[in-house]
Amino acid sequence: MSETWMVVGSQGALVSSEAALEVLRVRVDGGLFETWFASSAGRSLGFVTNNQRALVMLLDGEGGPGEYAVESGAPGSSEGFVLSNGQHDTYPNEDTVPIGEAFAIVSHIIGRGSWPSDARWVADR
Template identity: 45%
Template sequence: MGDSWVLVDGAVAVDAGTVTEMLRARIAAGALESVLESAAGRTLFVVSNTERAMVMLLDHPGDPGEHATDPGAQEWSDGYVLANGQEDEYPDADTVPLHEGLRIVRGILTTGCPPSDASWTVDR
């Protein structure tokens, strides 16, 4: 079973049933970076450019973590704006289409792990 999670920006409780709607609303409002923390100390980063998402899960501060991937993608995308205003560019192979990223986030909040059929890379 999944852990309890809060949106760091505002300390708002988030669950699997509301996370997709909440993240879509934040992205539509221009908040392209969202950071969720679990009661167990895990951190889930979601950064979007409105079309794709970088989804990264860390077990603790300093952890290299793990992230969602799109193994066949060969292009790069920009427009990933962080909360501090920095705009990043990532290889599409290290990001996923937004709908897939939201599905993965929902799975992590539900079970503590990405869905078994999601492409996922452990960076540890």
């Protein structure tokens, strides 16, 4: 059986890679800038955006090590990353990616279970 994904907090409906992108767009357009997906394999995929850049995290399990997308050498930092608990965060740009790239990464991970071959990411192990 292949890994399946659902939006955390949803009614358990499974999402395809295409549906996940639509979920992200609707949530961001509605002012919800943090979204988590849970997989049948126990992994979590997090997406937090400020509408220009996004932090994309893939975690092995609750409390487990994870990986996140990076843009190595990107200068500066960006603010406006609003978490679901109301916290406003600022991240170094090198620890985030442009939002279009983030959408592609999320779609690929949900569709294929792995990072895209052209994505750059760092492991927190």
